[in-house]
Amino acid sequence: MKQKIVVILILLLTLISCKKEFNFFQQENENGLPNYGNVDVENVFTAEDSKLQDKQNVVNTIQQYYDKVWEKGDLSGGFLVAKGDKILFESYRGFAKENNQVPINKDVPLHIASISKSLTAMAVLKLVEARKINLHDKVTHFFPKFPYKEVEVIHLLNHRSGLPKYEYFIEKLGLKPQNKYFTNQEVLDLLIQYKPDLARNTNTGFMYCNTNYALLALIVEKVTAHPFPLAMQKIVFKPLGMEHTYIFQQKDSLRAAQSFYYQGSRLYPTDKLDGIYGDKNCYTTPRDLFKFSKAMYAENFLRKSLKDSIFTPYSNERRGVNNYGIGFRMKVFDNGEKLTFHNGWWHGSNTAFVHLQKSKVTIIALGNKFSRRVYSALTLSSLFEDFPLEREKLNKLMNKEIDTTKENHDAAAESTE
Template sequence: MKKYIKFIALALCIPLLSYLLSSRTENEPETISETIIKEERSPILVEHFPENQTQKVSHKLDSLLKRINKRHDFHGALLVAKNGKILYNNQVGYADFRKKEPLKETSLFQLASVSKQFTAAAIMLLVERNQIQLTDTVNNYFPDFPYENVTIKNLLNHTAGLPKYFWLAEHKWNQDKAPTNSEMMDLLAVSNVQRFFKPGRNFDYSNTGYFVLASIVEKVSGISFSDFVKENIFDPLEMKDSFVYSYENDTIKSNQLVGYRLYRGWRHQKINSTVNDAIVGDKNVYTTSEDLFKWIVGLNNGNLLSKESLNLMYSKGETISGKKIPYGFGFRIKTKGENTIYHHGKWNGFSTGLTQYPVDDLVVIILEHTSYNAITTLNKKVKKIVSENFNV
């Protein structure tokens, strides 16, 4: 009798369970297993051209690196990729001048302003998850923010007109330890510093805007910007040697480089960190050339964001009067002459560049840490060598 009752109960439960599963609305959460399957992505494969195809161009690029190392004090890394495959990846010069340690593939460079594209991607991830909107104002998340009507989109393409936080940190900050993002947001709220123009009126490249964006990421996600980027960008794209670093708050990692300047024409002098170096979002991503290549491959192949989001990042912004500006979200956009999507960075001795030539399907990554000041010229030389010596 007991077996019969159990059988009847089971028979009644099965249709009920089927009904409940089939009637789940679109707004109800999926199971953990369903979510994992849905979010599982293909691994980021770093492919290389065969050595026999790259010997000629590699020889030319080796000679270029040796020449600029000797003549122009270049100590850094160069990675060149064509059609999604690496054709050249090498380093020249020293990581540590006192110890005479050479640079290597695992040397970690500060990206300076090239970091901004990671901040833009973090924002677009939140947009795609419907946690924020590009038309939201900063006051939606920080009610005490003193500059009204500044939208997230204004921040992304540098049309917010905000004052320079560097000046605030150097003139208004009165503590010994460098301010963090949250402390700088608090200082902005009470500093009474005028903005340059009303939002949307003009284009003015702004580090302040990107630290504010990183602060919004922290506020919405409930975790540090560093953790958010690691969990949502670096880990999915298998960028194992990449991280966000905040001076005085994070520990120095193995292979993490410092920046240098040339002193009296021959001596390399370390550049110390400043009151501005605990702020993240506008700078302070550290990575290797190969990890940075994984980033651009993953971004372009849809491993991170939708095609719609990527198009926004790669499209020129505009002012409220309709004037086009040469900046998307985290990327500079050049359409005159040769179409180029790029960003350069310069901070505390680090000079960096990530350049995409879409027509040629060519990527050039330059990372340097001794105040090299000719990234644009070097890019042109690299592109010329590749076009003349690599026909794949």
């Protein structure tokens, strides 16, 4: 008799679970986009998560780093370091517009360049969670004329597609946009029309490629039937309360922060690739990006298996420290520690976003006045976890004089972008 009761209870619980799932997807179909709900990013952590031993010494070191690299280096942008939900250090300097207009503060969005990929990847994973996309869907499932038959969604996410880089083949073929700027759809159309050779065979190794994320943005548009900027608002930005975050469109030209060359206040010009999004063109603030980081620690924003997939190293053909997950770079050290982050560069914008899983630390550096020194924010990770190489780099940096008369403008040579 007891066994029958247990069986009946299990059946009832299963039916209730199925009904909840049915209601979820029923509401999803009515609204046109998955009903993700709002995540309370202010209540993700316990009090213990935000505690930090030797806090004052850590904060003092961060202050010394900021004074040395940002103040003496004459950088421009926003900088934030947090443990759990407690901001340990935050500072802003410089201007968002030429002629020293619009001082940068906590509410001024800046172009985060390739950190945009982390946000694009999250939107795709949310659609995977909602069963609108499968990670192993072929790109031809969405775009039947796409000429590279073996490329799957997962290969776009982890940069193992082998696709040619759009910025290279556009230049090599001497192609011009239909209007002033190329669009994502034009990138797809050009791939279909010209069929440039793969840079390497699909799924044989890692090759960082902006084309991957430009195509992912198109897939998001296809399955949601919403323009990518609107889809990102509904899927990621609004649920997390990222009020100062948006995907750049030409209508945003007047309000968007500008970027500058290192010396003086000479403005970086726009070019024909500035209309493509997904791989870049997200504008946000350190505080909004901090909300996104907190959501990735939360249990109710993305199911655990998908969240774990973000920080799984997918390219292991050759031994080495550097690897890539889904929308995140990582350094996997011999001691078993894993440093997860993403950098960005576009025109005069250099950016760094560090999301430390174990210590629950977020480090954000968004610069709009070209300097590769922004990437040195990564070394601060050694204050919270056991990253000996980063600690060594930090010590060297703190003992080295900043030369403000020189700055390497060869951004393409930056190994992390």
